[in-house]
Amino acid sequence: MDIVVQNITKKFGVQKAVDNVSFTVKTGEIVGFLGPNGAGKTTTMKAITCFFMPNEGDITVGGYSIRDNPEEIKKNIGYLPENNPLYKEMPVIDYLRFVAEIQGIPDSKIRDRILEMVNTCGLEGEKHKKISELSKGYQQRVGLAQALIHNPRVLVLDEPTSGLDPNQIIEIRDLIRKIGQEKTVILSSHILAEVEATCDRIVIINKGRIVADGTSADLRKQSQGREILKVTIEGGNKNEVFKALQGLSNVQIVDFISKGDSSFEVQSKPDTSSRRDVFQLCVKKGWDLTELTPTETKLEDVFRELTLK
Amino acid sequence: MKYSWIITKRELASFFDSLLAYILLLAFLGFSGLFTWLFGSDVFLVKQASLQSFFGVAYWTLFFFIPALTMRMIAEEKSSGTLELMLTKPLTDWQFVLGKFLAALLLIGISLALTLPYYITVASIGPIDHGAVWTGYLGLLLMSAAYISIGLFASSITSNQIVAFLLALLIGIFFHLLFSILAGSFPGFIGRWMNYLSLNTHYESITRGVVDSKDLIYFFSIIFLGLFAAETAIAKRNINDN
Numbered sequence: 060m061d062i063v064v065q066n067i068t069k070k071f072g073v074q075k076a077v078d079n080v081s082f083t084v085k086t087g088e089i090v091g092f093l094g095p096n097g098a099g100k101t102t103t104m105k106a107i108t109c110f111f112m113p114n115e116g117d118i119t120v121g122g123y124s125i126r127d128n129p130e131e132i133k134k135n136i137g138y139l140p141e142n143n144p145l146y147k148e149m150p151v152i153d154y155l156r157f158v159a160e161i162q163g164i165p166d167s168k169i170r171d172r173i174l175e176m177v178n179t180c181g182l183e184g185e186k187h188k189k190i191s192e193l194s195k196g197y198q199q200r201v202g203l204a205q206a207l208i209h210n211p212r213v214l215v216l217d218e219p220t221s222g223l224d225p226n227q228i229i230e231i232r233d234l235i236r237k238i239g240q241e242k243t244v245i246l247s248s249h250i251l252a253e254v255e256a257t258c259d260r261i262v263i264i265n266k267g268r269i270v271a272d273g274t275s276a277d278l279r280k281q282s283q284g285r286e287i288l289k290v291t292i293e294g295g296n297k298n299e300v301f302k303a304l305q306g307l308s309n310v311q312i313v314d315f316i317s318k319g320d321s322s323f324e325v326q327s328k329p330d331t332s333s334r335r336d337v338f339q340l341c342v343k344k345g346w347d348l349t350e351l352t353p354t355e356t357k358l359e360d361v362f363r364e365l366t367l368k
Numbered sequence: 369m370k371y372s373w374i375i376t377k378r379e380l381a382s383f384f385d386s387l388l389a390y391i392l393l394l395a396f397l398g399f400s401g402l403f404t405w406l407f408g409s410d411v412f413l414v415k416q417a418s419l420q421s422f423f424g425v426a427y428w429t430l431f432f433f434i435p436a437l438t439m440r441m442i443a444e445e446k447s448s449g450t451l452e453l454m455l456t457k458p459l460t461d462w463q464f465v466l467g468k469f470l471a472a473l474l475l476i477g478i479s480l481a482l483t484l485p486y487y488i489t490v491a492s493i494g495p496i497d498h499g500a501v502w503t504g505y506l507g508l509l510l511m512s513a514a515y516i517s518i519g520l521f522a523s524s525i526t527s528n529q530i531v532a533f534l535l536a537l538l539i540g541i542f543f544h545l546l547f548s549i550l551a552g553s554f555p556g557f558i559g560r561w562m563n564y565l566s567l568n569t570h571y572e573s574i575t576r577g578v579v580d581s582k583d584l585i586y587f588f589s590i591i592f593l594g595l596f597a598a599e600t601a602i603a604k605r606n607i608n609d610n
Binding site for chain 1: 374375
């Protein structure tokens, strides 16, 4: 089941929380939804899960429209809302049974599904405890278990790893990746590394508008545009090396990184690479090339550049 | 209906888990028992096998208990965020509200059923008008259903339980008392209208042993309007002003 978001706008009063947003998530794809606080991530997710209607535009999930067939969509979506709301006075197992019933799982299968969820989400030791007695990490697992219990074909997770410790984050990430192989998943997060590690594609939203959409490699390339190399060359006069580097055909700018050693930052002209030229130059002149590292634009930089505009 | 029943089961379980149900049952049975047997115009004082004093007490105790029961039912879900979770499950807003309504009504039904021993013992000490007792119970049940739907409406428009409680009492007191008082001070058409709006009028006519369709229509209208308003308050999130 794919998610197609078409030009949705949602206003709260006069403020547009989401402004003409469109994107698609294909079946079997894991899409990360990134953006600063208040960018419209949660609003978009609430519209996808049929919690409220957008003012304009339409969303279809597996061909069903949120305007015409919300009940059909709700059956096929597993949703973990922001802040993970739960009936805290209920024991874990009773809560999962309640959710299983309301998701319309046949009585004969409920027991098996609950057991499977308890195993998948690592709740074996806690299943008889009241939810309020569990730590935040375990509560998060209960939230994930209730979203997965009816084996939905679409998963919408609003900050699934918030409040977890690093080990739990990795576990949940692996879990999402495992389940995500046959499901359509959209998850939101502030943590860039997480989105990069888990998701096939990233959609960045800022002030209600989509500012970037693509794989993490795409986004980097889009932001960086040109190659930047860190080069250290020994065995030659610093200034001579500097001049030689500047003389290369593909090189646009050369800069000293620090005064002390002979390290340079070499920026190439757009859409060209000067790695080979630098190497050939060193061979020709008999210099020692001790470092040649392409500088990666960090996703953080991409994010900052796109969302601070 | 299946979805509503799932909600009802969970609500009932949470009543009994949170002690609320036990406190309500204990206080209700205590109050009504006290005034039926020992205090005020009890059966021994009036020397008549009648449950009139019981119905009089229950009329007021339920008036206060029901808002206490319904105040958290939707307001709490709003403040904790579970409302969002429920409404993104495959059930409609109506089924959700109806499930809540049934749960509260069932709990009141249980507490009324537990007063049946009063009826049996009073009936055994003298001749009793059986018809009046059954219509009395029917009257209490209809009145409770009306106040539950008003309470659910109050709970649906705020996420603060105290506000929901006071609002339910405020709306309730008009039907319970004020309309009948006002009816006396307005002559003619307005007076008759106020009298018709007063829940007391219809409750008394039913407890007197006359089940008139006019009274039934009155109660069912309040129940429907209350639930409809609650559903509207929940569904309001979908309304966009362009």
